[in-house]
Amino acid sequence: MTPPVNCLPVANPSPALSLSSRDGLGTYLVALWRRRHFAWHMAMGGMRSRNSSTTLGLLWWMLDPLILGGVFLLVFGVILNTRRGDPNYIGFLLSGLFAFTYTRTTMMRGANAVSSNASLIATQRFPRMVLPLSAVIEGAVAFSVSLVPFFLIAGFSNGDWPGLHTLVLLPAIVFHTMFNLGLSLLVACLVIPFRDIGNVVGHIARIWMYLSPVIWPLDERLANAPQTLARMLEYNPMAGILGLYRTALLDRTSLPYHWWGSAAWALGLLVLGVIVFRRMEHKLPRYLT
């Protein structure tokens, strides 16, 4: 079909923006950085709107982790007596629980990040990575807030106040956030063509928590377990990350694999997430139509 007469090419000197070409990774990341306020406002708007109709409002940011910690303390600390002589079981459980909740939130919100913003994707042109990024920001803010009740409880119950060891919190949060971002990117784009993933994410998060040293320390429980299983659980990304958190929050000695394990997982998953998301990104609007 020949183009209609009124579509003959016209010489036009002004610089054109080509919408059909894809940006390189560099320009993409610059565009993403320019949209950082958008990601932040999306995250905060999401958190605010979830509590907008409650009486206690933003107090829930603090109450939610407290109630969660209370439930787990009751079930595992008191009823099942998982503490096995650990004098500071409360600190151990809460540090693991709050840190794991960060990963679980980003994974769950990441699964909805793209699919629940279909109208935004249909009408606005922006780097889609903003959406899973805002899911991570939401989880990070909630986690940072939950550190306040953690220090209050751990401090009063066992004297675990912040000290020099708390500096380890910085690399721990950086590795953890990189890991979560990679996870969120992967889940957000893969759930669009394979909606079935959205149904499994919650179950995966639950089994993952029980296979991680959240409620019980792996080393003690694994004394009688096969060597290969012990190895596998050590390579669990959350094992290293939680190890770093316990160094930072409870001043427990960290093992070498805590450091290299969490660094490798953080870097690897982030790179993988960025690559997969970039490949999937231009296909997303087709699936959402």
Place this chain on the structure above:
Amino acid sequence: MTPDTPPPDAGRRPPKRRRAGRAAGEASPQQAGRAQGEGAGRRHERRVARLAALQEERKAARIAARRAERKAARAAERRAARLAAAQEEARQAAADPDALPPADAPLGVVARHLTVEFRPFSERRPSLRRHGLEALRRHEKPIVAVDDVSLNIYRGEALGIIGSNGAGKTTLLRVLAGTLPSDTGTVEVYSEEPPTMLSLGAGFNRNLSGRRNIYLGGLAAGLQRDQIDAMFDDIVEYSGLGEAIDRPASTYSSGMFARLTFAVAIRRRPQILLLDEVFAVGDQAFRKKSSETMKELLADAGTIVMVSHSLGRLRVFCHRLAWMESGRLMAVGNPQAVAAMYLAHLGMTEEEEEDD
């Protein structure tokens, strides 16, 4: 049996009643008693007459059905002829220099050979199971939403896109906005920023206050925070929300919410504005204000592309109309001419259209 299933003999009711009537005339004891005085010949005559009437009736029905068939065929022929004529006229209109903006008008958007295909089976309802099946069913036919469309859109013009439902108007608009990548073809924008697509409520959160929504919507549209700070008061004034701006948007009426989203999109003075069925927003007063603002935008060398089913409004507002049918661009040019062609294709008169 569920109450909504029809009785099995629902379709055969008239013949049954007829049979019953005949049985009553012949066999029922009471009827037989009443018909005692009548002769057998008269009864036979009546039966013959009834049969003849029945045959006559059936014949008439057959003739009527054949007539209707012929009529439908003739209508389809006429329709095809009208479509062909409209296409011919469209080709001529496109070649008509009067229908074009002046030759030196600067270009706004240049679209070349755009094609968008959707594979409904694998992409519309995706799941693991369907992806497994997809591998076996590669031959499945895609839906061509936009079929080799080339279009120049100029600065300072309002272009309307008309067409039936499913003609690919919205898909084309999304390709022009850069939110939906096309399978083939290119879109070049002669402007510093990509086109702004306005659709009501995208990026807004009904649970948040109007104030937060202005920031959220503005950031979604690609503004920086300080830019929104600078135009915040202007947006509030334009939307006419006043004190309500600090109330949650869930308390707004749909008109108020529409005004807010429209204000955020229009007060940033986009160079190229794409409107999808959101031409009529808010009450009469706001509608007047919004169309004045859009005219200002056009005078300022802005470009507006709008998709709507309201032909009357498009015909008045737009400098050119584009008509799409099943993904193809049928005609671009003079609004009156293209609208007439579209109506001819639909088989409607102007008066019928005015009624809508």
